[in-house]
Amino acid sequence: MTREKGTKIVIVMGIIGAGKSYLIKEISGRDVKVGHSLGSCTQDVEEVRCQIDGQSVMILDTPGFDDTNRSDTEVLTDIAEYLSSLYKAGYRISGIIYLHNITDTRMRGSSLKNMQMFAKLCGEKSYRNVVLLTGRWDTIDQADAVEKENDLKKKIWKEYLDAGCQLDRYWDKNDLVRIFKTILQKPPVVLDIQREMAVEGKALDKTAAGEQVNIELSDLKKKFESELAEIDASYNNQIMQMRDQMDEERLKLQHKLKRLETDKLMMVDQHRRVEEASKAGMLEQFRKLEQKREEQRVEYERELERAMTEKDENLRESARLDALVKFNRVQRSYRNEEQGFWGIIGQP
Ligand SMILES: Nc1nc2c(ncn2[C@@H]2O[C@H](COP(=O)(O)OP(=O)(O)OP(=O)(O)O)[C@@H](O)[C@H]2O)c(=O)[nH]1
Numbered sequence: 001m002t003r004e005k006g007t008k009i010v011i012v013m014g015i016i017g018a019g020k021s022y023l024i025k026e027i028s029g030r031d032v033k034v035g036h037s038l039g040s041c042t043q044d045v046e047e048v049r050c051q052i053d054g055q056s057v058m059i060l061d062t063p064g065f066d067d068t069n070r071s072d073t074e075v076l077t078d079i080a081e082y083l084s085s086l087y088k089a090g091y092r093i094s095g096i097i098y099l100h101n102i103t104d105t106r107m108r109g110s111s112l113k114n115m116q117m118f119a120k121l122c123g124e125k126s127y128r129n130v131v132l133l134t135g136r137w138d139t140i141d142q143a144d145a146v147e148k149e150n151d152l153k154k155k156i157w158k159e160y161l162d163a164g165c166q167l168d169r170y171w172d173k174n175d176l177v178r179i180f181k182t183i184l185q186k187p188p189v190v191l192d193i194q195r196e197m198a199v200e201g202k203a204l205d206k207t208a209a210g211e212q213v214n215i216e217l218s219d220l221k222k223k224f225e226s227e228l229a230e231i232d233a234s235y236n237n238q239i240m241q242m243r244d245q246m247d248e249e250r251l252k253l254q255h256k257l258k259r260l261e262t263d264k265l266m267m268v269d270q271h272r273r274v275e276e277a278s279k280a281g282m283l284e285q286f287r288k289l290e291q292k293r294e295e296q297r298v299e300y301e302r303e304l305e306r307a308m309t310e311k312d313e314n315l316r317e318s319a320r321l322d323a324l325v326k327f328n329r330v331q332r333s334y335r336n337e338e339q340g341f342w343g344i345i346g347q348p
């Protein structure tokens, strides 16, 4: 780090996309890279040198908190290590600007936690050099912006304003020049994070800001764990419900199957009975046929006897032949009928 002697240092912090780089570009007139997408733009602490009110100033552009790609711990580590080495190199900080985009439609929960971490990083002793600044007043309805600022003053920023932080707003470069001039007149301060790390030799996680991150991490962990437990419980519940439904379905199917088997048995039995009944009917008819055959045989013998009583031999022979022909014809028709029965009910 090579810096001119007497250079005053101002650090700009805030969540990603708050407009930190834009602000620094405005006040410094330097070619500072401003974000064009929703993602974070500034990745490391960047030093931007300029002259303000005849003084040599180095503005520190910082990566934003609340980045979806980097955890707040990573961002804090970068800033804290940078600030610690700055202190070791003998530099002190004239001002700390915490920038908030006044057009933010709703106050995110993360705004509060970022503010708490920022406050721990600075420490109360440096609050007199802290400016809580709202930007983009040029792009929002005035009454709306005032209402949002009042909300900040009454809620998230109240305790810090009460403890000595300054509140300000900016529309354009003139406001920034005014704000920077005021800052540059203040006696420089040592931030808590610098004292803790560079003087007391604490590791980042043992500093107030680091502990704040740890508290948030453990809160987050607890929140995730309880959400996970809720998901597990509802998952188990759904499994139980599904299992109950499946059991019910299985029972229904088993009943259905049983009913089908009973129906099948009943049908087989009925078929057998019908078959037996029809067989019995046929046997009855067969018996009647046998009886008729027998009756016809008896009738034939009677006719034969009658024929034998004929005196005339020719007439007697003729009557005997008539009876025999008749007998054979009728017997043949009975035999045909009988064979038909055997075909249906099988040979006895
Ligand atoms: N009109 C207007 N646009 C602004 C203002 N401040 C920031 N912007 C726009 O907001 C977007 C984000 O601004 P940046 O300055 O990159 O925000 P940042 O805080 O540096 O973001 P990170 O580096 O990602 O943390 C850019 O498109 C800027 O042009 C402002 O005061 N007025």
Ligand SMILES: [Mg+2]
Pocket: 020, 021, 022, 033, 034, 035, 041, 042, 061, 062
């Ligand atoms: Mg930036």
